[in-house]
Amino acid sequence: MIDSKTPDRKTIDGKTPELPNAVSSLATSNLDLEAPEKPYLDSNELVLNMGPQHPATHGVLRVILKLDGEKVMGTECVIGYLHRGVEKIAENRTYTMFNPYVDRMDYCAAVSNGLGYCEAVEKLLNVEAPPRAQYIRVILTELQRLASHQLWLGTHALDIGAMTPLFYTFRDREEILKIFEKYCGARLTTHAFRIGGCQYEIYPGFEKDVKNFLAFAPPKIDEYEALLTGNRIWLERTKNVGVISAKDAIALGVTGPVLRASGVKWDIRKAVPYENYSKFDFEIPVGANGDTYDRYLVRMEEMRQSLRIIEQAVNGIPEGPIMAKVPKLIKPAPGEIYHSIEAPKGELGYFIVSDGSTQPYRLRVRPPSFVNLQALDCMVRGALVADVVAVIGTFDIVLGEVDR
């Protein structure tokens, strides 16, 4: 059993990271993208296209690699294959009507998206969800965090070649999805929350289901760790692969487990608490080296901390209403607001400009995967081709969020 406080994990407490200088090493362009007519084999440089259809790019992501033999000299990500114009759509929908759309962005963690959006609009309306609703929201969001990390683990391990953890994590994720289905009727695009609270009261047996899950999950997480954490091949494939320093990470705007694995102890749930996270006692795992292995460890530990939060929450759900007094037609005062939450993938932010009407004037989603993906280039320079797949997997990107 892996002890969460292994001695090689250090934290950086409040020290100012060095400010970045001019970033010539991070220029992503200037690739000569003229692919040769016929593939030639005796040149020193090869432009290789990991096209939008590829088993390992987690969606429709196109990565153009410039290789020198096996080493990657530069990359360029081409995105936009899943762009659906969600922000434009938001300008033509009322606030309530837009709620289901947010699930479709990061479709692996729909509940988190919904939480961020509902909270942003609630902030704009200057209301707060009642305590009971907050507890329900926290429980469901942390369950979703676990499910999202399990999906990440399965697919990441599969990319590196371990095909078995995929089935284990998906099997265990089913339990979470069952709870979602019983609660709101959907497993994936849940639309679980409403502006002002929750629409659905928790079903009878919800607490029992969650407590059963809390007993069920920790041995499973230990099982995943037993398969991978000490495995020599896993260590060789992930240690010192895709390293990013804390300074570069902050400069590039990387957030989430990627940032924490580089040593920056920053989690929006602790730094700018939302909902009632300040009432719960949990830790933020931090890595030391900023490599793929540390990101793996950080996410595994986050799974455990999520279980801790859920346990505290489910034991103390207060009575009361689940919906605040919110007008049926939501017309916030004109103004702008930015609100962000700690989604499983990083800082998910909603910037809403309201003009006083029922529809947002401008709704901007700040997707964590979009900003994190910029760091791909600086992480794979000088690495081998097989590492590109591992690094893309370690970002935990969801193209629905990158492209919106």
Next chain:
Amino acid sequence: MNALMSYLDPRVTATPGSAGNELWALIYVFVIFAGVAVIVLSMNWLERKALAHFQIRLGPMRVGPHGLLQPIADALKLMTKEDIVPADADEVVFRFAPVIGLLAAFTVYIVIPFGPSQAVTDMNIGILFMLGVSSLGVLGIVTAGWSSNSHYPLIGALRSSAQIISYEVAMGLAVVSALLMTSLNAQGTGTLSMIGIVQAQQQQHIWFVFKFFPLGFIALIIFAIAMVAETNRAPFDLPEAESELTAGFHTEYSGLRWSLFMLAEYAAMIAVSSIAVTLWLGGWMHPFPNWLNGPTWEFIFSLFPGLTFGGLALIAFIGTARMPSHPYFKIQRAGLAIFAVFLGFLALLLLAIAVAGHANDASIAARCREGVDNIYWFMLKVAVFMYLFIWYRATWPRYRFDQLMKVGWKVLLPISLGVLIVTAIVGVIFG
């Protein structure tokens, strides 16, 4: 007729090839061919089922009861697929490449010793022949990659061949350290003959894996790792993995041609497992040959083949009983029952041979019993290795190519060299 019967004489101690008995040699060749084909089919089934059960799922269940007919369905599908030859490919070489691989993989079966007189022939350079001919498989891979005229298969083929020749060195050194042990007898001469190696283990009353413990054991471990790399199996399957960029030397092959590569891969797996079994695990000898010998123990061990098939028949019967009794499952149930009955008959036949052979020492039945026993124990040990191949694939991620080469050259080679030297020194001192 004479040739037929002369081999069945209980006093025969030589393989048909050595004895000039061409009829039986030919029979053995056909049996081996058929046997390898059956084993490849069942390995295909076992791999999918075992992998599935490792992953908490069921695997093929529909095509035949519990998916038993799945390999046949796969074979039919592959045979009826369109035969695509890439436009700019070198056609002659393209068509011939899988054949090279197959030849290399199958030719080695000539010397595999299923028993002291149960092999096609016994060359006195048997192990050298095996290592040499199985190395020819690299030619098949490289020609396949080259003739596909596409740089992904070529890079995959080159990687694959680099991997194979790297691990052959460690493999060879491990083999040599086992061969050294064969020379620790009164005359001080070792042997390269496969049958001779097993007989050396018999004479020295110890399986070489336990000799000079842990030297023999380490040598076996090195060989076991190297043989996984030789056959491009997980965790060394980067050249043919799907989620990496270069999809391997068999990218451009479809249908039957691809299945020839698959056949060659499994045949090579069986061949290298046979080497491991012969050199370290006592070949055809039943376990504990020194402590548990004598006529009663021989009889008990000779019951094992029949009991194994009886056990399999029992599992099949239980499976039949547990099948749902819905009308949709009638055919499957019937099929599984027939399979169970077939296995049961096989079990009874083997038990009959065992009993009859025990009853009369000088009969054909005794000869048959000896043959069956030897082949059974040999195949059982090979089967353990095959299951290990599947287990490795289910459990471990795959190595990156440079790490793979590093393991082959920087880890296995020095260790095997060290084992060889220490075995030699210890052998001189204690032999």
Next chain:
Amino acid sequence: MAEEVKTPTPPPPEGENKPTADKAVPAAPSSAAAPTTPAPKPEAPAKPAAPAAAPPKPAATPAKPATPAAAPAKPAAPAKPAGPVPTPWSSPMADKYKRQYGSGLEAQTYLGQNYFTVDRSLIPDFLKLLRDEEQFDYCVDLTAAHYPKREKQFDVFWILYSHPRNERIRVKTQIADGESLPSSFSIWPTTDWLEREVFDMFGIKFTGHPDLKRILLPDGWKGHPLRKDYDILLQDKEWVHINLGIESGQ
């Protein structure tokens, strides 16, 4: 429509209510809001005590001057509690820059979130100052909004966060159509793709960006979708016709 404003206020005098109840809708979005008015509101008859608070929108939109987002106090509706308004923000940092830049910079706070509204000329220097002196090392987001009826049509926002201070602010500026902004790529590399997206969606050019090209839309796309005057059907027809050679089915 807005019948059930559940604020426990005495109903306002009739006359004054109409202009303010519409909450100063700028002209352009109200036309976008208009089509939603016929959206089914079957409980329209069930109007509670909040009286004429719901004149059908297209009928009674008096020309309340459109409030640009940075303007201070709206005329407070006397009856309902004043909705949140941007109030001046005073903190050591804000005061320092107010003194330094005088009229080119305003510091306000709305609903607890602080923001600077700066003149376009201040842009690269002020942001650099924020990063270097005030330790805003993390650029959370960079985005824009389009107000076609205004003279300075675009609002560009930078949302910044400081790890050492655990503080988040916004910086807002306004530029006209066709004007370009200096790129913040040299200050925060995060803005690489963020600026590309703003360019892609709004057409705002950032000078000094290493590779300003479209990011989410195909390279040959014409038009900038998030502008308010963007006609999606026209663009789609044209692009599909040119690139795919078929008729768009819209």
